[in-house]
Amino acid sequence: MCVDALIARMSHAREPLALGMLLQTSNTVRRPRMNQTSEHNWAGNYRYTAPIVHPSNVEQVQLLVAGATGVRALGSRHSFNAIADSAGTLVALDGLDDNIVIDSAALTVAVSAGTTYGTLAVELQRRGFALHNLASLPHISVAGAIATGTHGSGDRNGSLATAVSALEIVTGSGELLRVDRDSTPDFAGMVVALGALGIVTRVTLDIEPSFAVQQFVYENLPWSAVLQNFDAVTGSAYSVSLFTNWHGDTVDQAWVKSRDGDFSAGAAFFGGSAATAGRHPLPGISAINCTEQLGVAGAWSERLAHFRLALTPSNGDELQSEYHVPREHAVAAIEAMRALSLRITPLVLVSEIRSIAADDLWLSSTYGRAGVALHFTWKPEQAAVEALLPVIEAALAPFLVRPHWGKLFQADAAALAPVYPRFDDFRALADRFDPTGKFRNAFLERTVFGR
Ligand SMILES: Cc1cc2nc3c(=O)[nH]c(=O)nc-3n(C[C@H](O)[C@H](O)[C@H](O)COP(=O)(O)OP(=O)(O)OC[C@H]3O[C@@H](n4cnc5c(N)ncnc54)[C@H](O)[C@@H]3O)c2cc1C
Numbered sequence: 001m002c003v004d005a006l007i008a009r010m011s012h013a014r015e016p017l018a019l020g021m022l023l024q025t026s027n028t029v030r031r032p033r034m035n036q037t038s039e040h041n042w043a044g045n046y047r048y049t050a051p052i053v054h055p056s057n058v059e060q061v062q063l064l065v066a067g068a069t070g071v072r073a074l075g076s077r078h079s080f081n082a083i084a085d086s087a088g089t090l091v092a093l094d095g096l097d098d099n100i101v102i103d104s105a106a107l108t109v110a111v112s113a114g115t116t117y118g119t120l121a122v123e124l125q126r127r128g129f130a131l132h133n134l135a136s137l138p139h140i141s142v143a144g145a146i147a148t149g150t151h152g153s154g155d156r157n158g159s160l161a162t163a164v165s166a167l168e169i170v171t172g173s174g175e176l177l178r179v180d181r182d183s184t185p186d187f188a189g190m191v192v193a194l195g196a197l198g199i200v201t202r203v204t205l206d207i208e209p210s211f212a213v214q215q216f217v218y219e220n221l222p223w224s225a226v227l228q229n230f231d232a233v234t235g236s237a238y239s240v241s242l243f244t245n246w247h248g249d250t251v252d253q254a255w256v257k258s259r260d261g262d263f264s265a266g267a268a269f270f271g272g273s274a275a276t277a278g279r280h281p282l283p284g285i286s287a288i289n290c291t292e293q294l295g296v297a298g299a300w301s302e303r304l305a306h307f308r309l310a311l312t313p314s315n316g317d318e319l320q321s322e323y324h325v326p327r328e329h330a331v332a333a334i335e336a337m338r339a340l341s342l343r344i345t346p347l348v349l350v351s352e353i354r355s356i357a358a359d360d361l362w363l364s365s366t367y368g369r370a371g372v373a374l375h376f377t378w379k380p381e382q383a384a385v386e387a388l389l390p391v392i393e394a395a396l397a398p399f400l401v402r403p404h405w406g407k408l409f410q411a412d413a414a415a416l417a418p419v420y421p422r423f424d425d426f427r428a429l430a431d432r433f434d435p436t437g438k439f440r441n442a443f444l445e446r447t448v449f450g451r
Contacts, residue, residue, distance in 0.1 A: 041077045041084075045319055045382055048074070050086040054095040058168075058176060058201045064091060065199060066174025070438055073199040075144020076116060078137070079406035080320050082443040083148065083194060091199055093143070102127055102207070108165060109207050113143035113200045117160075118309035121301035129207045133157045133239065134304040136352070137313035143200040148406035149192040149364045151373065152304060153257075153354035154239040159366060161191045162359045166204035169197060172434040176201070189362040189422065189429045194405055196426075196444055197433040213238070213303035214258045215293045216265050217279045221251040221272030223338070227331050233270055234355040234372075237263035239304065242353040243281045246341040252350070253279060255293075257303060265295055281306065281350050282315055282377070289313070315349055319378040319385055322404035323392065324365035327355065329399035330372035336395040337374060343391060347384055349377045362422035365402040373404070386410070405447075413450040423448075 040047045052074060055061050065071055070088025077084070084090065093114025100123050101110045109129070111120055117131075118138030124130060133152040135145060144150075151159035166180035167190060177198075181187050190197055226233055226242065234240045238259035244251045254272055256263055267274050278287030278294065287293070289311040291303050307313035325333040334353065337344065344351075352375040356366045365371060374396075378385045389410040393401065400419045403409035417423040427449060434440070440449060 039077075041079060043078075043080050043319060043380070045080060045380065046082055046085075048085050048090055050088060050090040052090045052092050054092050056095040058096070058170070061091060061093070061170050061199055061201055062174045062176060064089065065170045065172065065438070068438055069436070070441075071199075072439055072441060073113075073143065073147075073195050075114065075141035075147070076139060078140045078144065079148065080408050081406070082441065083406060084144075085441050085443065087441060088438070093141070093199075093201065096201070098123075099202075100124075102129060104129070107207050108204050110166075110202060110204045111142060113168075113203050114141050116141055116309075117145065117305075122309075124207060125210055125299045125301040128210050130210045130300045131160075131205065131207060131304075132163055133160065134301075135160065136306040138301075138305045138307075138309045139313060142203050142205070144406075146191055146203065147193055147195050147200070148404065149361070149366075150404075150406065151354070151356045151366070152239060153234075153241050153356070155235050155355045155370070156357055157239065158357045158359045159192075159361075159364060161361055161364060162357075163205045163207075164191045164203060165206055167191070167200050168202035169200050169433075171198040172436060172438055180204070186425070186429055188360045189426050192361045192363040192405075193426075193430075194363065194444060194448065196430045196439050196448065198439060211259055211300050212297045213300050214261070214263075214265070214295045214297045215291060215303050216256045216258065216263070216269075216295050217275040217293050218254045218256065218269040218272035219252065219275050219279070221254055221270050223249055223251060225271040226251050226254075227334065229270055230331050236269075240355070241306070244351050244353070245345050245348055246338055246351060247345040252283070253281060255281075255306065259300075281352065283350075285315070314377060317380050318349055319380055319382060320376065320404075320407045321378065321385070321389060321392075321409055322373050322375040322407050323396050323409075324356070324371040324373045324402045324404070325396060325399040327370040327372055330355075333372070333374060333396055333399045333401075336399075337392070340391065340395060343388055344376070347378055347381060347388060349379055351376050362426050363405070363420060365404065368421065371402075375404075375407075378408075382408075412446050413448055416447060 072086035074090040074092045096112045098115040146161040239257035241255040243253040358370045
């Protein structure tokens, strides 16, 4: 009996020994923990159709993959669409040891793929090291974040995936393959890979000596000043984010993260005034969940993300979309969104505008071009949001827009292929890693493999 059939029997007939019997083919392999009921993503807007297993070591992952006809990795479940789901089984790596190994001479850290950035950041900081950047939240898994091209902000900061120097991947045959940036051909296609090449079990990342960050918030910046000086605004510090609901003549907030004092804070910033107390990006919500502001210096690990690890990030009851445009089109793309404010503002809780450096990762939204990301935190009204997305995507199409893979979007493979120069190369790479298509799912058929 194949793994899928065994797991199906376990889910429905509650026979927890079945998979254990299968995995006894290796002395070191014990039965992975498995959930019996279907589960949903962080936002609660997507319920996974596949059962979720929690192996406790890499050998279990290899056996699961080798015996499955359909299987995919599940990270910390922070994506808003069906990207992670599988017609077979979902494999969560949260049962593996974090096994964080720092090489202080090579300036790298190796870590289990299911480890969260929050856990990793605490350990790196404790040992005197840093990552170059973080997303808005530290709760996400390393492998899940890099698989979708997750990013923070900063003109000179690439996405989190740009720090990856090596991966260990369980491929379709169950083989454990090590690939690295220096010696593996096509490595640039393997990092932002949407889970389509296999299950990443271990990741090696570039690190650097720890650094301090100060965070300043400014309010009510006139749009005219921001758009006339857009390059100066985003280039004014290590990481800059703008928050808006697209309504009116001002940007609600600018979050300026200064590294080692690279920003001279004053009372005003492009016509906005310095906040006098901590701020949450969403109006009316306490800043208690946010990383410390008001220029109080602290470790990178406690300032680069917007939200604290121990508390709920963002609103909690929300949906998200995000669209990346080439840097040179940023102002025009922003104007296009402002022109849609009558449609967008009633549905949006807040939008965030960030800048990201170019990279060479084939499916990255910043492949071959520096980018600006227009992010939307939506009210949890999925039907209304999905009705609006085609309108937004049509407005951004002239700017060669690329959507965030882990958030809600409407474009299909036919629309996306022309804006990713290495799209066909990625499809060929996936065929090589996974000739029987066991790592594919309906989402990938729609957005990548469908022609
Ligand atoms: C509140 C909130 C804030 C966010 N902020 C940001 C932000 O600041 N910047 C940003 O860019 N995004 C942001 N996101 C989106 C988020 O970073 C992405 O959706 C990311 O993919 C989530 O990682 P995850 O571990 O939850 O992955 P999941 O959602 O569980 O999975 C995502 C994809 O990764 C694959 N995957 C997971 N683990 C592995 C593995 N071991 N091997 C191979 N493939 C794997 C899955 O198969 C799937 O295709 C935010 C999301 C939320 C909910």
